[in-house]
Amino acid sequence: MANPETPLPQVFETEAAQTFVEEGHGGTVEHAEPELLGLVPFQWVSLAMLVLILIAIFGAKVHKTIAGGLDAKIATIREQLDEARKLREEAEALRAEYAAKIANAEKDAASMIENAQVEADSIIAKAESDTAAMIARREKMAGEKIAAAERLAIDHLRARAADASTAAAAALIAEKHDAAADAALADKVISEL
Template sequence: MPEVLATDAPAAVTEVDPGQAVKMAEPSLLGLEPYQWVSVAMAVLLLFAFIVAKVHKTIAGGLDNKIKAIRDNLDEAKQLRAEAEALRQEYADKIAGAEKDAEAMLENAQKEADSIVTKAKEDTAAMVARRERMAQDKIAAAERQAVDELKARAANASTAAAAKLIAANHDAAADRALADQVIEQL
């Protein structure tokens, strides 16, 4: 028999010597000690809880519900994580696409800038050549005008000088002889 249900009670001491400890007998009911009665009461309570009240089913049902709630939370967390990963990948793809677009735009802008610079150089060279021709034309026109003016002044000056010389050296008789000569030639 287990020690819990053992009923060996200590023997009562009848003789007491001075200076010797006295042991008292503990109370017992139906041959069982108090700690044995506590053990029996606990066993009866547990049997009642598991057999009659079916507490184990209630406890198991509560634990099952708790496990289901935890699983649902884990599934929801997995789903949220998958959505977050998909969003992160989508934005990473968008960023990569934006970087490619930015590079393409920068390359196109560089090409356009190069073509604009080349065209500006060509236009500048053409404009300089055109302005140079215009300047040369103006210089040539000014030279012609200056030569024409010089010729006109020279003609005026020679005419005036000839008129003075003729007026000083020719008299009326010489004018008649000259007029007659011109008439004969005609």
């Protein structure tokens, strides 16, 4: 620690400014302020703040307009997604309904096969005294009858499914797509190009 009675040396004290004056170069030393395009630094700061404030005032309106447009687009997309979700749920319900009908048709076909087998067995038991040709002919007729009934049931089910799908698709297209929608869609595509 330094003694409080001894003076500290002056490290930063120089005699350059005094020497400069004494050597005859003029009066006091003047420092030049930096300038750019005739403006000093505090004027540049003021100008920058003015530009920032103008951007904040007028730029906010543009931002609100852009945000409003984006919000409208987001709402439209959400509506379309909701509609697509509803259509998907309806399609899944129809698929489940027709899967149940097909399963029922398969059960009916299985029961028909069982009934036919029982009938064939009873015919065989009844016709033991008859010739082997008669037994073969009856089994063949029963098999063809079952196959025809299966084909008829499956064809009928397929026809009903196709009719229902066609009607639902036509109703959806007619409901959602009219001449005004065609014109709006065409105008939208043209404007995007």
